[in-house]
Amino acid sequence: GAVVSQHPSWVICKSGTSVKIECRSLDFQATTMFWYRQFPKQSLMLMATSNEGSKATYEQGVEKDKFLINHASLTLSTLTVTSAHPEDSSFYICSAPFKNDEQFFGPGTRLTVL
């Protein structure tokens, strides 16, 4: 099956700093990737759709300047949380579609902002 990795698996940072999270498709190419956010004991909320070679598409209510997405290659998308604050603390998960009708998820990145 298709494998998606994320790095780092967890990160702790100070308020005001920026944090970059990587999402990689290891054994397939992904022109599209999705970024989700999950608060404790809650469901996944789609934040944005990452498109290789073009701008990301953000869901309503998600700040584009806050959550910068770059899809640099067919196997890598990055999410940068800029000027992070404690309310940005969350579990961030990416996914990549494989064969159109199935998405494979990364293991997630837990961000804690102090």
Add this chain to the structure above:
Amino acid sequence: AQSVTQLGSHVSVSEGALVLLRCNYSSSVPPYLFWYVQYPNQGLQLLLKYTTGATLVKGINGFEAEFKKSETSFHLTKPSAHMSDAAEYFCAVSVRFSGGYNKLIFGAGTRLAVHP
């Protein structure tokens, strides 16, 4: 617009008992439906999916789900629960968008507890 409702945020069963996790969907077009499982601090793993064809879908770990269009339901079942089934379960419906791929809309999730 597509949406998913999972009835019961927590379900508790005894080991060996039937597992039933409920999912109802709303979709203006024929839906693609999915069940995912999430273990603590991990990503999501696909249990099973319905796209077209047979309405009874079998997945991994002994789980199955039946697509019932008349009831707009896609309930997940397993005849006999195992301790290792304790996890969070998410039902999802796909939304096809202009990019050609499907976005997933998730239900709120159901936490399954299995006790001895």
